[in-house]
Amino acid sequence: TQLLEQSPQFLSIQEGENLTVYCNSSSVFSSLQWYRQEPGEGPVLLVTVVTGGEVKKLKRLTFQFGDARKDSSLHITAAQPGDTGLYLCAVYNYGQNFVFGPGTRLSVLP
Amino acid sequence: SQTIHQWPATLVQPVGSPLSLECTVEGTSNPNLYWYRQAAGRGLQLLFYSVGIGQISSEVPQNLSASRPQDRQFILSSKKLLLSDSGFYLCAWSAGGAENEQFFGPGTRLTVL
Numbered sequence: 001t002q003l004l005e006q007s008p009q010f011l012s013i014q015e016g017e018n019l020t021v022y023c024n025s026s027s028v029f030s031s032l033q034w035y036r037q038e039p040g041e042g043p044v045l046l047v048t049v050v051t052g053g054e055v056k057k058l059k060r061l062t063f064q065f066g067d068a069r070k071d072s073s074l075h076i077t078a079a080q081p082g083d084t085g086l087y088l089c090a091v092y093n094y095g096q097n098f099v100f101g102p103g104t105r106l107s108v109l110p
Numbered sequence: 111s112q113t114i115h116q117w118p119a120t121l122v123q124p125v126g127s128p129l130s131l132e133c134t135v136e137g138t139s140n141p142n143l144y145w146y147r148q149a150a151g152r153g154l155q156l157l158f159y160s161v162g163i164g165q166i167s168s169e170v171p172q173n174l175s176a177s178r179p180q181d182r183q184f185i186l187s188s189k190k191l192l193l194s195d196s197g198f199y200l201c202a203w204s205a206g207g208a209e210n211e212q213f214f215g216p217g218t219r220l221t222v223l
Contacts, residue, residue, distance in 0.1 A: 005155075033211070033212075040217070041214075042200050042202070042214025042215055042216060042217055043154070043200075043212075043214050087185065088153060089156070090212075090217070097159050097167070097169065098212060099156070100146075100153045100154040100155075100156075101153055102151060102152055102153040103153045
């Protein structure tokens with residue numbers, strides 16, 4: 001059983017559409033991070049959410065941390081081809097390590 | 111500013127051969143260092159992490175080992191590669207703590223034939 005589950009696994013949409021991807025767990029976390037990874041490169045941090053219910057916006061991306069701090073969502077408004085990539089959520093586990101979800105692969109078609 | 115380097119960028123090795131992947135960080139001191147492996151298009155599996163020179167923690171039993179001979183150098187090794195060792199290997203560093211960003215290197219694509 002994975003600590004983090006992400007849905008959907010794959011998503012293909014047309015440019016201009018809106019979308020939401022999810023990161024879920026049965027555990028409670030002090031914080032959660034979202035990363036985006038492009039093919040052949042390392043992931044790059046998008047945001048860290050810390051407070052239950054917190055909403056953060058990064059241009060057309062809106063991130064929300066669940067009230068119980070067990071889940072998070074990422075909403076993209078008016079998706080563009082440049083948003084294409086693998087979206088990963090990650091949490092800080094016991095000790096000094098991070099755990100990543102399996103990711104949502106997003107493809108935005110022009 | 112901080113930078114992280116990995117080499118080689120790609121590697122094709124026969125089964126049973128040794129492996130050495132190197133990661134170095136510049137512009138920071140005493141970073142936490144991590145090795146991850148990523149299957150095609152999927153999430154990252156943490157292999158090793160280190161909070162200081164000579165301190166290595168292994169997350170999963172495997173055919174690989176890691177060493178940290180210097181503060182900003184992290185090496186991933188194997189004595190005999192298996193087919194299942196193929197994948198995309200990523201090194202990362204962080205300043206430590208739950209809210210600190212992890213900065214990833216460009217990765218090494220390893221193919222074991």
